[in-house]
Amino acid sequence: MRLLVVEDEEGLVSALRTGLARAGYAVDAAGTGADAIEKVATTAYDLLILDITLPDMTGLEICRRLRRGEIEAASGRDLRVLMLTARASLADRVRGLDEGADDYLTKPFALVELLARIRALLRRDVTAGSAVLEVGGLLLDSARHAAARDGRELSLTLKEFGVLRYLMSRPGHVVSAEELLEHVWDENADPFTQSVRVTVGTLRRKLTIDGEDPLLETVIGRGYRLRVET
Numbered sequence: 001m002r003l004l005v006v007e008d009e010e011g012l013v014s015a016l017r018t019g020l021a022r023a024g025y026a027v028d029a030a031g032t033g034a035d036a037i038e039k040v041a042t043t044a045y046d047l048l049i050l051d052i053t054l055p056d057m058t059g060l061e062i063c064r065r066l067r068r069g070e071i072e073a074a075s076g077r078d079l080r081v082l083m084l085t086a087r088a089s090l091a092d093r094v095r096g097l098d099e100g101a102d103d104y105l106t107k108p109f110a111l112v113e114l115l116a117r118i119r120a121l122l123r124r125d126v127t128a129g130s131a132v133l134e135v136g137g138l139l140l141d142s143a144r145h146a147a148a149r150d151g152r153e154l155s156l157t158l159k160e161f162g163v164l165r166y167l168m169s170r171p172g173h174v175v176s177a178e179e180l181l182e183h184v185w186d187e188n189a190d191p192f193t194q195s196v197r198v199t200v201g202t203l204r205r206k207l208t209i210d211g212e213d214p215l216l217e218t219v220i221g222r223g224y225r226l227r228v229e230t
Contacts, residue, residue: 001046002026006036026186033057044074052085067100133168160203167226176223
């Protein structure tokens with residue numbers, strides 16, 4: 001999943017990049033509202049982490065314009081927004097939610113709580129009630145950063161985990177290499193590399209047991225599909 005952190009405090013951005021990347025997320029950053037709007041318009045982010053106090057405009061304005069459709073977001077006006085700000089009063093929290101934020105977390109914060117809130121927002125359209133995805137014999141636990149097939153634990157790299165999580169949220173659907181690149185890799189990824197193909201190839205081998213038909217299929221000319229076992 002690909003996140004955009006809109007924050008002008010460089011130290012916090014660096015810490016968030018590290019913590020979120022270790023949790024398997026692809027992370028881009030914007031230090032101004034204008035930069036954030038430009039990136040949101042060109043990249044289909046899964047979640048926006050938004051500070052209120054920015055050098056050129058407020059995060060509240062960005063959120064309000066996003067919900068009204070005044071910002072043409074690649075993800076659509078329903079892009080999930082988590083406000084992350086030092087403004088901790090009840091009035092500030094109420095206003096942030098009224099302007100369209102899906103969640104509101106105040107600084108200082110614990111990374112484990114931020115990660116739990118991110119998981120809660122990202123799973124809204126794929127499952128209900130837990131951080132665990134299950135597709136046939138596959139199980140993926142985002143909180144523990146663990147995956148298994150038929151009870152056999154899988155040793156996955158961060159990118160393999162990210163690809164598997166994205167495909168498990170869309171079982172049976174064909175997902176293009178471009179879509180995976182956009183949602184699992186960050187803005188520093190070279191679109192002309194073979195990173196997606198190589199990562200999918202190693203993930204496919206790890207998912208395959210004893211020569212069985214692979215769960216992860218290549219649909220020639222279209223992309224990849226996680227086969228739903230019956």
